[in-house]
Amino acid sequence: MNETLSFGLMAFTSFFTLLNPLGTMPVFLTMTANLSPEERTKTARKAIITAIITLIAFSFSGKVLFEFFGISIHAFRVVGGIIFFLMGQDMLQARLASTKINEEDIKSYVNDISITPLAIPMIAGPGSITNGIILMQDAHSVTLKVTLVIVIIVVLLLTFVILWSSTKLVKFLGETGNLVLMRLMGLIVMVIAVEFLFSGLSPMIREMLDLQ
Template sequence: MAELYTFALLVFTSFFTLINPLGTMPIFMTMTATLSKQRRKQTAKKATIIAFLTIVAFAFSGHILFDFFGISVNSFRIVGGVIFFTMGWDMLQARLGHIKHTDDEEKIDAYVDDVSVTPLAIPMICGPGAITNAIILMQDADKYPQKITLIAVIALVLFITYLILIGASKITDKLGVTGNKVMMRLMGLIVMVIAVEFFFSGLKPIVLSMLHP
């Protein structure tokens, strides 16, 4: 039993650090700044559910899929970096989520669906680090109680992430329109820096492997 508790603690600390819901919160705030409270809640719910299903799917089959398609985690980092950079540039120009200002429910629904999947669920919440961690820990979990613990703790971390994102709504309401625009531009710079780190952390090993096969 003590071994199971130790494993659960390892899973919780590693996933909470890698997912970093407190770091995701400002980006969530800027992307949903002019959505209603209900829409923000809906966006957070969809993003965390999609992230959970993706992490669990990779935990059980990620190693097989990566080998079958010849995909490396470094390639995933490069793609994530490109997505982040594009998103950060739009945030810097205060262009992110321009569709939110329309009263067209169909367009708002489409926007919520879009941002829930990318970039919030993937790669913000469910990034290369979380996916790799899930694959490795699932391989280490050689007994069924450990596998169940792994899935349960991942669910707990993502539930906490959901609560943190919901809490961001109160901050967004207090900032107002001008405050949210300033926040969006600042977060745009930070996201672009994250994008560069993602891109080159994935590119460096690939280049080194080409130079020293």
Template sequence: MDTILPFALLCLTSFFTLTNPLGTMPVFLTMTQGMSEKERRFIITRATLTAFIIIMVFTFAGQFLFKFFGISTNGFRIAGGVIIFKIGFDMLQARYTPMKLKDEEIKTYADDISITPLGIPMLCGPGAIANAIVLMQDATNIQMKGVLIGSIAFIYLLTYFILRASTRLVNILGETGNNVMMRLMGLILMVIAVECFVSGVKPILVEIIQTSVVGLVK
């Protein structure tokens, strides 16, 4: 229990900030401008389901991909930490936009924006995928794996309801409130990224030092 509770908190906070439904709301409202509530509901449902399925595939197939491409877990932690830190830094500056869309691009995506760009990469971007793979590696028992899967499912369910209520929430939060929330989530994300980076660098440095010591002894 002492291990599971902090792990659950880490899963929930990291995935909520990486999914960033509050930051996605204004973009979603822009892309669906002029659509009916029924059409918006369909887009939200399809987008969250797509994002959830994609991230679950990477969560379970991450280790296979490591072995197939010969990628070390520590190397992926370092790369993931850098990606997540960059996302967090952008959010801290209150200028996080998962995808910049022009008017003509919005029209292009209008028929199927639930898959791209809303589902991928807005709700399921490289940061979220990297986070899922790293946390699955950290889940050393079945309980922790269950917590991770449950946390991902909960966050995407929460994302669904937040986007459903996006019109009301944007009016309540306002531009200032949205910026404050984004900066706070960005700060949390940067701290998580540093921990992820350090956990990847530390074993590599220890191995280098041990190899050097053994070489000197010989």
């Protein structure tokens, strides 16, 4: 029982830190500023469901899939960094808020951003996927594996609650506030993207130069 509890606490702490729902919230707000509260909630729900499926699937089979396709987690970080950088650039130039969404295009827009970049790689990113793979390898019993799955679901449900409650901030900030917030977060997202790129490229370069 003590082992299960300590494992669960460690998994919860690590996942909550890596997922960083409070850091995701401002980006979510700016990307859904032109949506109705109902569509914003739908976007958050779809992103969370996608993230749950992704994290659980990778936790159980990620190591095998990466080895089968010859993919390294470093390459995953590089791709995530590129996606983040392009998204941050759009946010910095206020393109996301200035783009008016037609009513017939809302469903397509929600589907697009809820899966990428919100679910992958913003919520279920390289760090959380790697964490799930490692913890699943450490979970040497069925009880610990079930605990890990429960923790993933609980953390992502908490993330949904945080994103859902953030809709109240949209009315408070107004259009000008959303533009200012989006430009600031665009800069931060681009910085995160650079960190992702370097954290992925550095070990790859060391491997190529055979410098350990």
